[in-house]
Amino acid sequence: MAVSRLRTDAVTKGRLGPRVIDDLKAGLWPVDCQSCGRPLGRWTAAALEVAADDDFATASLHHPRCRRPAWQDGPPGASGERPLLSWRAGCTLLPPSGLPIFLVNPSYECALLRRADDTGWRVATLEPFVRLGLALDFPSRRPPVVPALSAALDGDRISVDVRHDGGVLHAWHDVPIGADVADAVRASGEVLVAVTTLLDVSRPLALDALLALFGARGVALGPARLTSVRRSRRAQALRADDFSADVRRRCFALAYSLISLPRPPQDAVVTAALALCEGDETPVRKLRGHAKLTALFLVSHLYALGSRDAARVARRGGGVHVIAPDAVRAKEYADFFAPFLAGAKTVTVARLGADPLSAEGGEAYLADIVIGTAGEFAACCAAYRDAGPEFALHSGRGRLALLVEGSGTDPGPEPLTRRYPRFATV
Secondary structure (H helix, E strand, C coil): CCCCCEECCHHHHHHHHHHHHHHHHHHCCCCECCCCCCECCCCCCEEEEEEEECCEEEEEEECCCCCCCEEEECCCCCHHHCCCCCCEEEEEEECCCCEEEEEEECCCCEEEEEECCCCCEEECCCHHHHHCCCECCCCCCCCCCCCCEEEEEECCEEEEEEEECCEEEEEEEEEECCHHHHHHHHHHCEEEEEECCCCCCCCCCCHHHHHHHHHCCCCEEEEEEEEEEECCHHHHCCCHHHCCHHHHHHHHHHHHHHHCCCCCCCHHHHHHHHHHHCCCCHHHHHCCHHHHHHHHHHHHHHHCCCCECCCCCECCCCCEEEEECCHHHHHHHHHHHHHHHCCCCCCCEEECCCCCCCHHHHHHHCCCEEEEEHHHHHHHHHHHHCCCHHHHHHHCCCCEEEECCECCECCCCHHHHCCCCEEEEC
C-alpha cells in the first residue's frame, strides 16, 4: 500500500504544507530504502528526505536508522538516476476496444517536486514524461506515437525504453505479457504506455481505479511504437490447429490445380507438406529438387490465406516469407512459384531485390508470398522499422517464415527469424 505513515521534520512540514504531504503519501510506496537498498518494511514509518535546488526537489524514502527526516538544500539529481529506485509494470487490455496498455509505476520510493510559486511546492513526478510527449488526458482518438518511446516483444515478455538526446532515461524490460495482449500489440504495431505513481502495479489491477485516474489526470499516456518482435522457437512452430483439416485439403487441391502437374502428386510430397503444417520439419528437409519446391509451394499457398482483406488490401501481420540461402536459390524458388500464381487472383508472389523504400521494393514486400535472401529480408526489416508511419504496414508484415537450408548453414540471423508468429527451417 502507499505510505500511510511518514516521518517528517518540522522544516519539511512547514515548506510543503499538509496538502503536498498528503500527495506524497498517495504517490510514494515503501518498497526499498533509498540509502541501503533493503526493504523498508510495512510497519515501520519511513523517513522522508527532501533535497531541493532552486525550483526542483526530490522526496525519497529511507529507514529512520539510515537517514533522519530532513530538508536538504542542494542538487537533488534526477529520480530516474537513483540505482535503488524501484519500478513495476504490467500489461492489460482496456475494454471495450481491447486497447493494449503497458502500465508502469516508474518511481515507488521517490517523487519529483516543483516550486509552484515563491513559497509553495507541488508533486510533479509525471512532468518529465509530459515534456517528452505523453499526455495527461485520455485520447479520444488514436494519437501519434511518442518518438521518445519504443517497445520490443520477446516471447512472453515486453520491454519499453524512454529515450532523450540519444540516451536512455528509463528501461522497463522483460515485463510479462499475456498472449492476448501480445497479439493486440503485434496487430496494432504499438502499445499505449501509461505512467502513474498512484497505483501499486505489482498487485492485481483494479480497472475502476485506473479509469478514475484517467479522469483525474493522474496518468501520463503515450503510444510506443513496436520496434522489435522476438518469439520463442517453440511458440513459432506450425500447429495443426492453425487451419482446419478441411481448409488444408481444399487449399492443397487449389494449389495443385495451379501447378497443373501431368501426373498425380506424390504421396511423399503431400505427406511432407502436411507434416510441416503440424510442426514436423523433418520430412520436408529430406525432399530434394522439384518435390521440395512443390511441398513448400503447398504450405506457402496455405499460409498466404488471410494475407489480404475483402478489398484485396494487404493486412498487417500477413504474408509468407521464403528466405533462401543465396540469390541463386532465391531465383530458383521465384521462378518456380511465379508462373503458377501469375494468373491467380487470390495469392501474389514477389522477389525482393529493389531498395526497400522505393515504390517497387515496397510493393514487393506487400506480396502474399515474398522470396529473397536473409540479407535482403534483414535490410527490409531494418528499413521499415526506422522509416516512420508511411511504412507502418510493411514493418508488421510476415506471418510465416520458411528458412531454406543451404550447404549446412543457417542463412537467417535469429533476431530476424524470431519476429515471425510462425517459423520453420526447411
